Amino acid sequence: MSEVNCRGLACPSPVINTKKALDNIESGTVTTIVDNAIARDNVAMFARNSGYQVSVDQQGNEYYITVTKGDEQIKTSPAPASTLSEQNNQMYFISSDSIGKGSDELGTLLMRSFIFTLTEIKPVPAGLIFVNAGVRLTTEHSPVLEHLHTLQNNGTVIISCGTCLDYYGLKEKLVVGKISNMYDIVEYMSGASKVINVS
16 A cells, blocks of 8 residues: 655646556555545546546545555546547637637627537537636536537537636536546647647
């Protein structure tokens, strides 16, 4: 058993440190210690998505995430790179809920028009990554939820930064797509043929 001390570390360090520890063993357990709920969720999500068994124990203000690596590791979700290789392989990185500087009303209108237009192009984008204020678009009361659902149903991967959702108090209000962490986001972007920044 190995222990990874990630107290005081922010995303993506706990995920990266956990992955390094798991890569260094053929089988066994790795226990990562974190002191915030965001790191707890990100480490647990990474481990589950990688097919490992995960248990989480809270002791005071700290979380102990125990990850078990065995000989028969089963992927519970496709790796980002393999997901993208089967599609258009072009990703959009969306860091705001509006487009451009100037009028907020116009910026919101432009973003709505942009997301709708993505539903009309073929093939659909491989993925949309929402960070910072962009996560508002994937949560309750977003004006583009219908378009995002259409894209998702047609094969577009939609992911929202978990740290960003927590920052804006929106984690429980996510409506479309999945919550991800910075490690997975970078993996998705690295596997894409092109990443287009929209802000």
